[in-house]
Amino acid sequence: MITENDVIEIVKTVDRGQLRVWVRERWVCPAQGTEEAAYNEADIARVRLLDMLANELQVGTEAIPIILSLIDQIHDMRAQMRVLDEVISDQPEDIRMQVLRQALDRC
Amino acid sequence: MEDPYKILGVSKSATDAEIKKAYRKLAKKHHPDLNPSDKASESKFQEISAANDIIGDPEKRKRFDAGEIDASGNETPEHQYYKQYGGRPGAQQYSSGGNFDDMGDIFSQMFRQRQGGAGGFGGGRSFDMKGQDARYHLAVSFLDAVNGNPQRITLPDGSNLEVRIPQGIKTGQSIRLKGKGQPGIGNGPPGDAYVEIEVKPHKLFKREGNDIVVEVPISFDEAVLGGKIEVPTIDGRVRVNVPAGASTGQTLRLKGKGVKPRKGKTGDQRVILKVVMPKVIDPELKAFAEKWRKDHAYNPRENM
Incomplete structure (x- = not known):
């Protein structure tokens, strides 16, 4: 289990106070463990992203939720596109070709 | 690596503040998490951050300008970006x-x-x-x-x-x-x-796929003579036959005594034997071993 202590050990440029603010704002959403918050790999990557935005690029606090929301929407969209891509890839050759041709025609 | 000044698009006489500003501007544009669909952004960003690592640090910049260090060997390590997780299970x-x-x-x-x-x-x-x-x-x-x-x-x-x-x-x-x-x-x-x-890990059992692996100590006489011993399994103790002449590392397989997953094949339990000598070698055992060695010596290391 990756704890809050581990996170500030892994991402050295983030301190406890800052991490707690991010969790309170729900920019980072660790799982709730029996005793304390439990982070996974995605949470750590999220902390790194926030560290980059807030500390390295000095993006203002008001802009961060806007950026996160847009990033999250893009990832949801990409996830759905991946599903569609998989479904189309599983179709027989002629249907796949037909979809591709028609899509190209409209681009 | 290319000239870091060129990468950040600043002149050699730029102030530290100008370099910082140029770096931030480029980083915002090329950060992989702000360009999730663009594969090339990763290497581009890597280049920008490596350049910034040198000339964004006044100390290193001085040494770079003096020719004491060059731009190579300053590649930043492979980074984990959020885009590898976003929209996937776990996020x-x-x-x-x-x-x-x-x-x-x-x-x-x-x-x-x-x-x-x-x-x-x-x-x-x-x-x-x-x-x-x-x-x-x-x-x-x-x-x-x-x-x-x-x-x-x-x-x-x-x-x-x-x-x-x-x-x-x-x-x-x-x-x-x-x-x-x-x-x-x-x-x-x-x-x-x-x-x-x-x-959580267990003090005796280890899991390998659906097999349970457990190391079981046996006494010297059990190893020589063989016999029934009791070993723990994940659903209680079972009696297992140790063959006569068992050695450390020898494995007994208990069919179907491993993990029974909802899907897939039930695993086995593998019992790895470990011969443990008595804490004290008494005179009787010593005398026996000395006598036995005379006529029955063998070399377990002959293939080494």
């Missing part, structure tokens, strides 16, 4: 909850399905929304995980959540409890609870 907590209603029937239908809504092509619009998902982390003992013993989580409000553990669950797997998240908005259904499982 459900960051789902935007955004609506793709204007994206046409297929997308809005897929979206509604995922949000647990009523679905249906061309369905009506409303402000009903599924509640937020909750996320829990649960540490389960080794035996509870392999045997699938139900667990209980106490929520912050003092209530309890029963979690049925599928037999043979592994660390990192998640259990979805439908409707156990936050209440929905309007007539929307409640969110789901995701319980991430961590299996």
